Amino acid sequence: MNLWLLLTVNSITLGGLLFLLSAGFSLIFGLMRIPNLTHGSFFMLGAYFGASLVAWFGVDFWLAAAIAALLVAALGGVLERFVLRRLAGQEQAQVLVTLGVSFMIADLCLMEWSGDPMTVEAPAALQGAAHFLGLTFPAYRLAIILVALAIAALLWALIDRTRLGAMIRAGVDDPQMARICGIRISYLFTLVFCLGAGLAGFAGMMGSPILSVYPGLDADMLPLALVVVILGGTGSLLGSLLGSFVVGFLYNFGQALLPELAYFVLFLPMVIILVIRPQGLFGRRAP
Amino acid sequence: MRRIALALALAVLLAVPLWAGGSFYVNIVSQILIAAIFALGLDVLVGYAGLISLGHAGLFGVAAYGVAVMLGAGFGHLAAIAAALALCVATTALFAVLALRTTGIGFIMITLALGQLLWGLAYRWIDLTQGDNGISAASRPAPLGLSLASADGFYYATLAVFLAVLLALAVLAASPFGASLKGTRDQPRRMTALGFDVWTIRFLAFLLSGLCSGIAGVLFFYYNEFISPQALALSASAEALLMVIAGGSGTLLGPIAGAALVVAMKSVASAYIARWNFTLGAIFVLIVLFMPEGLVPGSRRLARWVWAARKGRRNPAAAESGG
Numbered sequence: 001m002n003l004w005l006l007l008t009v010n011s012i013t014l015g016g017l018l019f020l021l022s023a024g025f026s027l028i029f030g031l032m033r034i035p036n037l038t039h040g041s042f043f044m045l046g047a048y049f050g051a052s053l054v055a056w057f058g059v060d061f062w063l064a065a066a067i068a069a070l071l072v073a074a075l076g077g078v079l080e081r082f083v084l085r086r087l088a089g090q091e092q093a094q095v096l097v098t099l100g101v102s103f104m105i106a107d108l109c110l111m112e113w114s115g116d117p118m119t120v121e122a123p124a125a126l127q128g129a130a131h132f133l134g135l136t137f138p139a140y141r142l143a144i145i146l147v148a149l150a151i152a153a154l155l156w157a158l159i160d161r162t163r164l165g166a167m168i169r170a171g172v173d174d175p176q177m178a179r180i181c182g183i184r185i186s187y188l189f190t191l192v193f194c195l196g197a198g199l200a201g202f203a204g205m206m207g208s209p210i211l212s213v214y215p216g217l218d219a220d221m222l223p224l225a226l227v228v229v230i231l232g233g234t235g236s237l238l239g240s241l242l243g244s245f246v247v248g249f250l251y252n253f254g255q256a257l258l259p260e261l262a263y264f265v266l267f268l269p270m271v272i273i274l275v276i277r278p279q280g281l282f283g284r285r286a287p
Numbered sequence: 288m289r290r291i292a293l294a295l296a297l298a299v300l301l302a303v304p305l306w307a308g309g310s311f312y313v314n315i316v317s318q319i320l321i322a323a324i325f326a327l328g329l330d331v332l333v334g335y336a337g338l339i340s341l342g343h344a345g346l347f348g349v350a351a352y353g354v355a356v357m358l359g360a361g362f363g364h365l366a367a368i369a370a371a372l373a374l375c376v377a378t379t380a381l382f383a384v385l386a387l388r389t390t391g392i393g394f395i396m397i398t399l400a401l402g403q404l405l406w407g408l409a410y411r412w413i414d415l416t417q418g419d420n421g422i423s424a425a426s427r428p429a430p431l432g433l434s435l436a437s438a439d440g441f442y443y444a445t446l447a448v449f450l451a452v453l454l455a456l457a458v459l460a461a462s463p464f465g466a467s468l469k470g471t472r473d474q475p476r477r478m479t480a481l482g483f484d485v486w487t488i489r490f491l492a493f494l495l496s497g498l499c500s501g502i503a504g505v506l507f508f509y510y511n512e513f514i515s516p517q518a519l520a521l522s523a524s525a526e527a528l529l530m531v532i533a534g535g536s537g538t539l540l541g542p543i544a545g546a547a548l549v550v551a552m553k554s555v556a557s558a559y560i561a562r563w564n565f566t567l568g569a570i571f572v573l574i575v576l577f578m579p580e581g582l583v584p585g586s587r588r589l590a591r592w593v594w595a596a597r598k599g600r601r602n603p604a605a606a607e608s609g610g
Contacts, residue, residue: 035396086576091392092339096532096575099341099525103568111562219521223403226396260414263407267400271385 007252013141013210015248016148020203021221022228023155023240024196030172030235031192034091037098038079039200040222041105046072046201047213048109051118061123069202076197080190088186102218110215117214120205144206151199152241159237168192172235224251227270300446310438314510317442319550320449321506326530326542327456328499333528334537335465336492337472339395341524342382342402346497348409348519350375350504355422355514356415364428372501378405379497383490390475402524409516421515424508435509445506452499457539459495468492469537522564529567533574535581544583 025039050068053059059067079101087093121127122140130139159165170178171188179185204217211217228247232239247266254265300316307313325347332338353371362370386397409416416422427435435441459465470478471485478485508514517523526549534545552570553563578585 034392083572083576090579092395093575093579095339095392095395096528097572100568100571100575103522103525103564103571105568107562107565107568111565223400226400230396230400260412261408262411263404267404267407270400 003256007256008249009137009141011249011252012245013144013248014251015245016145017203017207017210018224018228018244018247019148019152019241020206021200022225022232022244023152023237024192024199025225026229026232026234026236026240027168027172027192028196029229031168031175032084032094032189034084034094034098035226035229036193036196037095037222038076038102038105039196039225040218040220041102042072042076042197042200043204043207043221044109044213044218045075045105046204047120047208047211047217048113048118048204049201050205051120051208051213052113054120055118061120065202065205068205069198072201072204073194073198077190077194079197080193084193085186085189102222106215106218113213113215115215117212118208119212120208122209140209144210147206152237155237164191224266227266230270231273297450303446304439304442313438313442315550315554317438317445317510318554319547320442320445321503321510322527322530322546322550323543324449324452324506325500325503325527326534326546327452327539328496328503329527330531330536330538330542331456331468331492331496331499333531334541335460335468335472336489338386338390338489338493339528340386340398340496341395341521341528342386342398342400342405343496343500343527344519344521344523345402345405346375346379346382346500347504347507347523347527348405348514348516349378350501351508351514351518352409352416352422354505354508355424358424359422368428368505371505372498375501375504376494376498379494379501380490382497383493387486387489387493399521399524402519403521406516406519406521409519416516419516421513421517424512427509427512441510445510448502448506452502453539453543456499460539464488464491522567525571526567529571529574533570533582535583535585538581538583541581541583545581548582 021039021043025036028034028036028039046065046068049071050061050064053064053067054061079098083097083101084094087097122143126140126143128139129136130142131137157165159168167178167183168188170181170183171185175185204213224247228240228243230243231246232241232243246269250266250269251262254262258265303316304313307316325343329340329343332340332343350371353374354367357367357370358364382398382401385401386394389397410418412418427441429435430444433440433444435444467478467483467488470481470483471488475485478488504518507518530545530549531542532545533548534543535541549567552566574581574585578589580588
């Protein structure tokens, strides 16, 4: 397969993973107005949970991904309900707490799973190549793209077509007004936090056959999610989707063409966006 | 009373090599002073300007790498230090122009991203930084013919720099500039209405903060005679922030106490506590949850609260004033 095509497929795959990671990040940011710095840790925890289920108990890959997502979602719920809730209204304190928790999670993972990377095999049915339009693609990467698009569609339906989604949108737009209208914003916080954490955990497991699972995975993924959300705008699913693919392409092509400046290529568009449109990027209510 | 305490503290610091008991402990005190300069610089921004930065390790690292690269290119110590500090201030200015477009959460995120960017450069730009291997120094400088090779010599040089930075910041905090900086933290709109240029005040504070971080970075490089991308990682920025917040932001004593706490924990307690990062994270969470104003003001409040409770007339205002 030709190099450019391979890079393109890899970029779209990474974009799909990043969407799963950053959709929740973006919703949490939109609703609670904080960048959740534990999001990279959720990704890594999902990968470790899933990989351990597969390696230790022989659980099926997809079942392991689902269980990992649920576990991480539960953890996210606990974090929101018992830690962040105590600091309601103090956004800077909340950010610092998420940072502290991410350190704790990273160290606990290092303690439990040691410093050696874990590898996860893609599901047997998806190993090897798929033929499509006369070209050959790695089947698992195609599967990631399809799963990401399916989840994007589901999320869109949830946010745009259901009552719950309307409540979340109301909370993003104007939390005080939404509260006055009788929406329990605090429930929404917990719910969205669980959803975002679960998605990140799921993404971690989905990514594990490609990225493998290693200490520091959290710190590798978090800045990517950050760039996605800055590019795409907070609280917007479409923005996350577009931003994810942009970052996916920048990351892969940057690594291949300018390896020494890969991070510059990645962060440059973010800086440009910041210069051109500073206000529309960090929530609508600048403090 | 205050003067006596200051003189006493100075005497204790000057006599460190006499009572610390060995170069190991003198080195730890040097580390504390370097960390304290870094934390004091960050506190200018966090405490006095109310802007939380998660990218300061990048500025610290730019200065350290600046010296390392200049020395590697064959320049003398003085030229290398001057160039490194100039580079650091220039980088800080760029940081400030980008980050000061917002405040609050936006500011945190931009500084975090910029810090990661510098870390990425240090890690990946292998021609310049030698990547993960880091750069070693050939020697420490010898200002005025005094050797800094020994632990004691280096300690006194660090102490001199530390006292100069502390004095400068103390003068500045008491100056009209310090007052207007606190004004922009508490009431930016009123300050604008009063005719102050809030952006410029914050910009200058950012530059000063970056300069202090750079000075700490240079000292750090000479102390270890080595610099690697690890020094620029997000965890390094978070550690500095922990020093400021743990000790008490917006004070001069707080960051110093925080630096002493963190460095002492790291180098002494790490012999007993294997999981340093976990401990760091846990301290962070506990302080933010239960003592958001920092250890120095926080323990004062707790002591007052306990005192009041024992006397039977609990004063809820005193107990909640910090929250």
